[in-house]
Amino acid sequence: MHLSFVCLTKPVLHGYFRSSCSWRLRIAFALKGIEYDQVPVNLIKDGGQQLTEQYKALNPMQQVPAVEIDGIILSQSLAVIQYIDETRQGPRLLPADPKKRAQVRMLSDVIASGIQPLQNLYVIQKIGAEKAQWAQHFINRGFQALEPMLKQTAGKYCVGDEISMADICLVPQVYNAERFKVDVGLYPTIQRLNQTLLEIEAFKLSHPSCQPDTPDDLRV
Amino acid sequence: MATQTKPVLHGYFRSSCSWRLRIAFALKGIEYDQVPVNLIKDGGQQLTEQYKALNPMQQVPAVEIDGIILSQSLAVIQYIDETRQGPRLLPADPKKRAQVRMLSDVIASGIQPLQNLYVIQKIGAEKAQWAQHFINRGFQALEPMLKQTAGKYCVGDEISMADICLVPQVYNAERFKVDVGLYPTIQRLNQTLLEIEAFKLSHPSCQPDTPDDLRV
Numbered sequence: 001m002h003l004s005f006v007c008l009t010k011p012v013l014h015g016y017f018r019s020s021c022s023w024r025l026r027i028a029f030a031l032k033g034i035e036y037d038q039v040p041v042n043l044i045k046d047g048g049q050q051l052t053e054q055y056k057a058l059n060p061m062q063q064v065p066a067v068e069i070d071g072i073i074l075s076q077s078l079a080v081i082q083y084i085d086e087t088r089q090g091p092r093l094l095p096a097d098p099k100k101r102a103q104v105r106m107l108s109d110v111i112a113s114g115i116q117p118l119q120n121l122y123v124i125q126k127i128g129a130e131k132a133q134w135a136q137h138f139i140n141r142g143f144q145a146l147e148p149m150l151k152q153t154a155g156k157y158c159v160g161d162e163i164s165m166a167d168i169c170l171v172p173q174v175y176n177a178e179r180f181k182v183d184v185g186l187y188p189t190i191q192r193l194n195q196t197l198l199e200i201e202a203f204k205l206s207h208p209s210c211q212p213d214t215p216d217d218l219r220v
Numbered sequence: 221m222a223t224q225t226k227p228v229l230h231g232y233f234r235s236s237c238s239w240r241l242r243i244a245f246a247l248k249g250i251e252y253d254q255v256p257v258n259l260i261k262d263g264g265q266q267l268t269e270q271y272k273a274l275n276p277m278q279q280v281p282a283v284e285i286d287g288i289i290l291s292q293s294l295a296v297i298q299y300i301d302e303t304r305q306g307p308r309l310l311p312a313d314p315k316k317r318a319q320v321r322m323l324s325d326v327i328a329s330g331i332q333p334l335q336n337l338y339v340i341q342k343i344g345a346e347k348a349q350w351a352q353h354f355i356n357r358g359f360q361a362l363e364p365m366l367k368q369t370a371g372k373y374c375v376g377d378e379i380s381m382a383d384i385c386l387v388p389q390v391y392n393a394e395r396f397k398v399d400v401g402l403y404p405t406i407q408r409l410n411q412t413l414l415e416i417e418a419f420k421l422s423h424p425s426c427q428p429d430t431p432d433d434l435r436v
Contacts (some may be wrong), residue, residue: 079322115329145277
């Protein structure tokens with residue numbers, strides 16, 4: 001793969017230990033062997049540190065993650081993942097084959113557009129009392145689609161036998177599903193892939209249970 | 221080089237995600253067939269078993285292309301950019317390319333999914349306020365981001381996937397009576413883009429499945 005020449009800096013990740021979108025980036029950095037600094041943004045404390053004017057300057061959507069890298073500021077985790085794939089060495093995060101690459105993006109977007117935004121903190125705060133049912137509904141709906149799609153595309157991993165952006169999106173979404181008490185056992189391919197991926201160092205090192213800002217009572 | 225086929229787009233005239241693909245095909249000069257999926261009629265044709273086989277998410281669009289079936293419009297747009305000739309839909313420069321994807325995702329993950337048909341049906345009586353809220357919230361973020369990245373178009377002076385996402389989202393905003401004048405950069409870009417043939421030809425007002433009373 002032809003790597004483009006940019007002036008590379010050590011990335012700074014503004015994120016939250018339990019944000020699934022932040023976790024995607026921690027996995028991607030780990031898979032590529034990229035060292036990075038973390039600046040925690042606590043989504044609950046002080047009414048939510050993502051809502052400060054300071055953070056808004058980094059990401060006007062007032063969400064995590066945001067990344068300072070190579071002289072620019074990027075938000076939207078899939079944009080960041082593909083940027084580091086195109087500018088850093090290390091294992092590919094998207095396949096070389098265009099059809100497989102399209103499948104990786106399709107599966108990633110089912111999660112990143114079709115599920116996660118419907119159950120993120122901001123939306124469930126807005127839903128209020130019925131938030132558990134709302135989140136479960138949208139996660140189940142998304143997993144009901146993802147399961148047959150993955151049955152078609154998956155080998156050892158989500159698309160064939162190479163780890164990709166789709167796997168990076170899947171594991172944090174399953175973690176969210178479990179937090180909302182969705183029965184992931186209803187989705188055997190998703191469950192199998194998640195279990196396989198959780199054995200991999202990059203997924204373990206980046207896990208919410210062992211980050212700098214993980215609270216003591218959730219630390220493993 | 222894979223075998224290329226004439227794409228078949230399963231979509232709806234007024235679906236903003238379907239419109240993104242119609243724009244992309246037009247920009248690349250790709251001929252395609254359309255199979256309309258009426259989201260309202262018969263309780264919603266996207267909910268049939270037949271359509272579910274094409275897209276298990278039961279949403280439009282879905283595309284049959286080169287022997288595979290793809291859904292998720294941004295995946296399709298990047299696939300055709302990588303396999304077809306014609307003007308680039310994403311810039312060559314990696315940083316600009318990242319900005320295009322970032323802006324596209326603000327729309328495709330941060331705004332549109334919160335105001336699509338399925339969600340607003342679920343919200344029920346307060347759907348107008350809900351949709352306006354999320355579109356305004358997204359546009360309040362997009363406006364300063366575009367102020368930084370935009371030249372003639374969303375990112376610099378070349379049309380990209382970000383522009384392809386923007387115009388249909390502004391159309392949705394207007395349907396929900398959001399005041400787009402509050403966002404001068406968004407408004408300016410939208411007006412410029414609507415003058416372009418690919419955006420006009422693909423407009424919801426002139427598709428095969430556009431109802432007569434909405435046809436221009």
